[in-house]
Structure formats: structure tokens, C-alpha cells
Amino acid sequence: MSLRHLIDLDDISPSVLDEIIDLAGVIKENPSYYTDHCHGNIMATLFYEPSTRTQMSFQTAMLRLGGKLIGFTDPDNSSVSKGESLKDTISVISNYADIIVIRNSFEGAAYAASMFSKGPIINAGDGGHLHPTQTLTDLVTLSYEKGRLDNLTIGLCGDNKNGRTVHSLIKSLSKYPNNKFVLISTPELKVPKYILDCLKANGSTYKFSESLEESISELDVLYMTRIQRERFTCSDEYETQKGVFVLNAEKMKLAKKDLRVLHPLPRVDEITVEVDDDPRAKYFEQTEYGIYARMALIMKMLKTPSFAPPERPLATHTSLTCKNVRCITQTENYLPTLLKETDGELICKYCDHSN
């Protein structure tokens, strides 16, 4: 089956997702077979917001397939500073490159870009909204390291309220049978209600915990994230609490022998350096799986025929505009308003905000 763009991981059918995950594993076993697989193809990495790590992982994936690269990483050096619209930039760059990877601080930017591109668009992060290839990386890592994506007890420890990678991983894993989630955080940093709704809808088991030490022994997977200091109500609170959510060698002693520890990186101090040498720590290997995941994705997308013109839906509710100040429609005013009614709310198709 084909895959035109990757804006939101939810857009991918389970069978296509499985194909990509399987292909990533095949590439890992025999990477040199793919050295010239995308020979003659060009990828553009348009990073309106710098993220060296993510940009280099896409670049490495394309280079390991024999492809070539153009792009920018600094908005001030791009034509953007001359006031060019996203539409015009994409219209031009899709004449240069066969596939475009875009990162932008506005929510819905990658979806908007897909309306004007001849070739496939990959969302490499649109503000705090979506970052589907991080979750794809997490799934490939687990699939390979645990041998399965079901029947797992998954602990998520850190900032469960604000971490978009946490939400995206829970949504994806809740679709597989018999997964149990242990949500480890301060009361203030619990997952939002829509994630709980998703867990309930998929029939997944979950529970809350305020202690990593108490919960670690039952986990098959521990997904750590950083808690930013400014998330705590006061500095005292931070000093008291921070140790509770730090993974160290002592807590690792309580964990199963086949636990796998993941982290989207960069890490600050939520995992101590001594844990790095524990064979159950897989957060550095995770970045290697990220290369295979992106290689599989790129191969899949470049194989999809792109003769059809870009899809541009007709505006709905032309008298309204999305109220989210971080929505791409705020700055790119030629974009059609796209609001869909769900449970009595008007949800923006670009940024998923309720209006």
C-alpha cells in the first residue's frame, strides 16, 4: 500500500505501519544492501526551527540510501526573511527535491505544506503538535528490542502532561492488545484527559504512580522524559521532587532483567550517567533504530507514485478562523479554513485545537 505524506502517525493504516516497522528491521540486518537504493533522489530538509539532532537523523537516513541533500536550518538565512509565504517556498522546493522534510514552530505547518507539494512531505515537528517519526523510532526500537508491540507493561516517567512524544507513543501502543500503562509523574504533570479517553476507548489498562522506585519492578519498558524546572510550581518543590523521577543505578537494581529503557533525547539529568553502561539502557541505540525507521519510511514514500496533483480541500466555515495563536493559519492567510464538528466541538484540521 502507498503512503503519500506523513503528517500524523494516525494517518498511517496499521498494515502500512507494520510494513515500515518490518522493513526497518530488515535494513538493520543488512544495511549495505540499501547503499544505492535512492541513488538520483534529492531530499530537502526545511528546518524553520533548528533541531540539529532530528535534521541529522533524516540526512543520515537519506545518505545511507544513496540519496542527496539540500535544505536550510536557519530561518534568517532563508527567503523566509524576505517575507515569502510557505506556499511559495514549497511550490519552488518541490521542483528541486523529490521529498521534503519540514520542521516549523507553527502547528499544522506540515499539513499546510502538503497542500502545495508535488512530492511527499514528512512532518519533522510542527510546534508542540506532532512529531511522528520520533514515535515511529520508538515503535521500531521496541519491536526489535522486545520482539513484540503487544502484551507489554510500559512505564512513562517524567513530564506526561506536556511531552508530545509521550502522548503519541501511548496512542500508538494502546492500539495493540494487552498493553498496560503505568503513568509515573507528579500530580501536576499527569497526562491530559484526551489521552485517558484514548486509553479507555482502546480498552487498555492503565494506572497512575508517583514513584519510579515503587513501579519500576513491574515494567517491560521504561520511557523516560525530561521534566523542565519551570514546570514545577516553585523552586523548593523542584528540589524536593526531582530525585523521585530520576533513573539511577540503584533503581535499575529493582528492575526486570529484560527491561528496556528509552528516552527521546536530549537527556539532561533525569537519567544518571552510570545507567548508560547498563545493557538495558537503549536510548543511544534508539537513535540508531531511528535511522532504520526513517530509511524505511523514505523508501516507502519515494515508491509511492506522485502524479496526482496535491489535494486541497475546500474551506469550511468561511466566516471563521482558528483561534489557536500557534496555528499555521494565523500567519498564512491564503489557507482555507478547515473546521470539522466532533462531539459538538469545532476542531481545526491543521492544529487539532478546539474552537
Add this chain to the structure above:
Amino acid sequence: MSLRHLIDLDDISPSVLDEIIDLAGVIKENPSYYTDHCHGNIMATLFYEPSTRTQMSFQTAMLRLGGKLIGFTDPDNSSVSKGESLKDTISVISNYADIIVIRNSFEGAAYAASMFSKGPIINAGDGGHLHPTQTLTDLVTLSYEKGRLDNLTIGLCGDNKNGRTVHSLIKSLSKYPNNKFVLISTPELKVPKYILDCLKANGSTYKFSESLEESISELDVLYMTRIQRERFTCSDEYETQKGVFVLNAEKMKLAKKDLRVLHPLPRVDEITVEVDDDPRAKYFEQTEYGIYARMALIMKMLKTPSFAPPERPLATHTSLTCKNVRCITQTENYLPTLLKETDGELICKYCDHSN
């Protein structure tokens, strides 16, 4: 015939220009044939002044020929910030790369660079002076879209006074027989006298217009450019006038069925977004033609043998220096003074200014 450097489009003989335009068309028809044509060659893009669009078009052209890239885009990150001369930078980089593309804010910089380079130099813009590959792109686009470069009625609408791409296109097209020019602008933004002299010398027909609406119906080609707000004498003037030179769907209704609309981009608001979907709008395709034009140029230049040492003319008028403050000779004081007497004036060979 061979082509060592491309500093000014006027330096290219008509037969070589025709060869390049024809080759660009051949590449467009069968791009994959050229995938490895420059395998093993390196291009350096030295952008002392950022221009992501232009830099990416050269990079794409070289990559589509199987070549490789080095370069910089930010003068502060280059050795330049350590006070290195253009001569030294070029002397070193021409040991690294087989072909050099240079953009610099000083007029005559590319010509100066060509004195010290082992390999070919392409001028990608030297201040407000010359930008020959934009005009080459325009010619390739017209040649393909109209099937000819003669017997055309060409409208040029916008800032005809300051637009270097406008001047260069008029100069090139006036060399072909039976072209008519309609110069559409405010009285303040008319083309300079030397362009009118050029039109007269070549026997081209031209007229002035202050209304795009009145002129559009007779045009085969419409070349739009941006009018910067600061070009108007006052803000009121700008608000009154700006609509007159904006291309919209309504004006397009008055135009011929086979009109072709071009624009060097980036566009701001001188063409409304609704025009983009009109099949006569070719400004986005124009950027694709720009890739073929540059591929043809690079192929031509890399085939030219470069065993001969760089040509360094002897200084004339050693007691004088060019008075143009934006001339490259102002900062690079080892450059020989090169003034030639034309019609009683001393013209600088670097920047074409009268002294």
C-alpha cells in the same frame, strides 16, 4: 565552443548561449540520463551574502548531475571574518573545488575572483550589478514555453528602474529580431537611459505604459517584478498606486490564451494567490527551468579545459581608482585598476560604473 567563466551574460557568444538553451531543453526531456554526468566533480558555493533560493538552485543542479558540494552561506562563519582577502580564499578553494559559484555584495567580485581561480567561476549575483543565471533561466523558460525568443511582445511590469533582472532580460531579448517591449511602471520607476539606448541600438520597438490593465491584452509574455514600498515618494502614493501594478484574476481575463507570466521570485503581493492556479502562470515552473539552465551551464563549463593559467590584465590608469563605493576594488586593494574609455567616459571593468 568553450566557456571559461560566467560573469556577465553579455560575455557569452550567441552561439554558445543557444547551445546552453538547447541543452537545457534536452535535459528537461530526459533528466535521468544526466544523473551521473558530473560524478567525481565538486562545486563550491561561496555565498558571502545569503540567498537560500539561488544557492539551493545551484546545489540542486550540481546534485542532479551527480556532483558534490562544499561551501558556506554565512560570512561570519567563514575565514573572511579573520580578514582574509578574496584572492586568498579563491586561491585556496579553487584547489578544493572544480567549479566555484560566488555571490557577494560588492560589484565586480565575481570578475575579481575569476583572476585567481584555476577553475571556472559563475557569478550568482554581485551586489545590484549582475545576476546572469537568472536571465539564463528566463531565456530557457521562454524558449521552451513559447517555442521561440523572437517575434514576442514582452511586458515588463513593476520596478523597471532598479530591477537588475529586468535590465538584463531586456538586453538579452533585444538581440533577437522583432521583439516588442511594453514597459509598464510608474513614471518614477521607468527603465534607465542606458537600457533605452540598448533597445534603440538593437532596433527594438518599445513603448511605455502606466496601466497593466490597458496593456495586458497585447502581451505574449508578462514579466512581473516587485515594487518595494520604499520606492514610492510617499506612503499615500503607495496606497493609491500599488493596485495598478498588481496582477490578479480579473486582469488575467483580458490576456491572451497563450500568455506566459514570469517572475524572478520571491513574490510578495504583486501577483495575487488566485493567479497561481491559472495555467498561464509559469513562475513556479520557471524555477524548475532554472535547474535545467544551470545543469546545462555547469556541464558546458566543466567540459572546458582549464589548463591555462588565470587571466590577469595589467592595470590601466594606475594613478586612479574606481569611485563607486560598492566596487570590489574598494576593499580588495591588490586588484589592478581597470578603466576603459568609452564615449569619453572612464568605465570600470569590475563594476561598469562611470568615473
Add this chain to the structure above:
Amino acid sequence: MSLRHLIDLDDISPSVLDEIIDLAGVIKENPSYYTDHCHGNIMATLFYEPSTRTQMSFQTAMLRLGGKLIGFTDPDNSSVSKGESLKDTISVISNYADIIVIRNSFEGAAYAASMFSKGPIINAGDGGHLHPTQTLTDLVTLSYEKGRLDNLTIGLCGDNKNGRTVHSLIKSLSKYPNNKFVLISTPELKVPKYILDCLKANGSTYKFSESLEESISELDVLYMTRIQRERFTCSDEYETQKGVFVLNAEKMKLAKKDLRVLHPLPRVDEITVEVDDDPRAKYFEQTEYGIYARMALIMKMLKTPSFAPPERPLATHTSLTCKNVRCITQTENYLPTLLKETDGELICKYCDHSN
């Protein structure tokens, strides 16, 4: 013989050094033979401190071998700005790239990086400490231009006190028999004592000179370096002295016919532009030799099997830390303290400072 990392040129055995120098010469004679030698390999150039010249020379070398590139040049655009440790960056990037070139303003950074990298690390400059590929370039240039690295009279003129390339070159050449050194500088800018100790230990002849004019006639090689204005005690001193250490056409008249002039570049005004056309001036060719030197080095290092885990020595003197404020251990506090006792002093293994 194999070569895992290149941190300090002193780490390379004489036989491996000879192999690399010889291979560089072979590549120079037939560069196209190596066009695809590293096909499928990726080099990361991690420049925490910008140095366009050095970065482009490594990039060119890798591209001329058919390899590919990732990297960054601007610390503010990297994950570093999110507070990531050098350990984490290297742990990730060594999953992306087969070989890493690192430049960092902290002394010992490349050595620290080598502790965490799966693949080879090349030091492209760690503060004012080491820059081994510049010296490798100098040796390749001399080996080819003079046909030998022994029985040479080598003049070193300029800032002999602070120039790390001067010190490194003296150390390397003093290992070859019958080399004589003429150390040309102001009394204030003489070479430091440890260099004189090294010359004595190797039995090399040396003398001091305060006049380039008086010394130039006896030289086989003249290695020029820049004297920064701020090195002089006062501005008057600078004006009086600077001409004495400037190489111009007049002084070149006094020199041998087979003198070779080298300079690590960038040059400011310590060599006048007129000297550039003298066939004995080899500082621009030197940058070309630098490409062959780096190509040979990369080939050698990529052939070395890297299955062994990174070597991480155990901490010594755990109660102490290095006192050098520019040592990498100052900011990366997970690094083991490594002090070795030499002649009653505690020398830091990272930065070579005495504690």
C-alpha cells in the same frame, strides 16, 4: 598497522606516519583512482567553533573519496544549546557516522570524545592545544616538495611563542636526522622552553635570529606565521618591528633557488601579495596537499576495524581535578580525572597542562 583515533600527532608511530605521507603522494599522482574509495561511508564534521577553511578541507577530502557528509558548524544551532553533554552527542553521532571530525574550543575535547565513540575520531583543533592534521599537511607538503624530511634547514618566522602549528611542526621534524632549525622572531615571541627541550632531546641543531633578511639565504624551508598586533608590548613597537618579519620580493631575492615557503593560512600581511607569483611560494599548493593528506588519513582510519569498545581509562587522583580553566574536564564533569606524574609534575592527560 592500524590507527584508531588521531588526537595528537605524537600518538602515531613513525611507520604509520610514513605510510600516510606516502599514500598522500600516491593519491596526488592519481586522484581519480580514489573517486569511490569510501562509497557508502559518512563523515560527521562537528565544529563547535567555526573554522570554514579546516571544515571544508575535511569535507573535500571525504567527497573526493566518494564519501558523504553530515555535521554542524554553529554551536547555537546544535543540541548543545539544549545543554547536551559531549558524551551524549558523540554517543548519538557515532551511530550516524562512520568517522567523526571534531573541533572544540576546550583543550582535550577530542580525546574526551574518543572515549565514547564507536568509530574513529579526528582532532581538527581543540582550543590552542593540538591541530594534528595541519602538521600532517605540512609534512606531506615538504616530503613532496623537497623530496625528503631530513637534512633540511628550516626557518620558522613569526609568532614562535603562541603558534601551535609551529610547535607541532618542530616536534615532528626534530625526529628526522640532521634537521637544523632557525627560529626567527622578536625576543618576546621565542619558542617556549618545552620545545627547546624537545630539540635538545632529539639532538637537533637550532639557533635564534631576529632578522628574516639575515637568515633567509641559508634556508631550505621557510615556515611563516602571523604575528598578532596584540602580541607586541606597545603599538610603537609593532610599527617598528613588523616589517622585519614580513616576507617580500626583496627578501626573496636573497633566498635559495629551491627554497619552499609555507604558511598555515589565513595570511594577513606577513607575506606581501607580490610573493604569491614566486614559484617558491607554496602556501596555496599546501592547501591542496592538505586534501591528499586528509584523504590518506581517512582511508587509513576507515580501514581500521572498530569492533572493540571505546577505551575508557580509570580515574587517577580522584580527589583532584585539572586546574586549567580551558580543559574539557571543566565543563564535562563525568569525565574521569587523568593525571600522570612526569618529572615530579602532575600532567593532565586531556590538555597536557601541569597541575
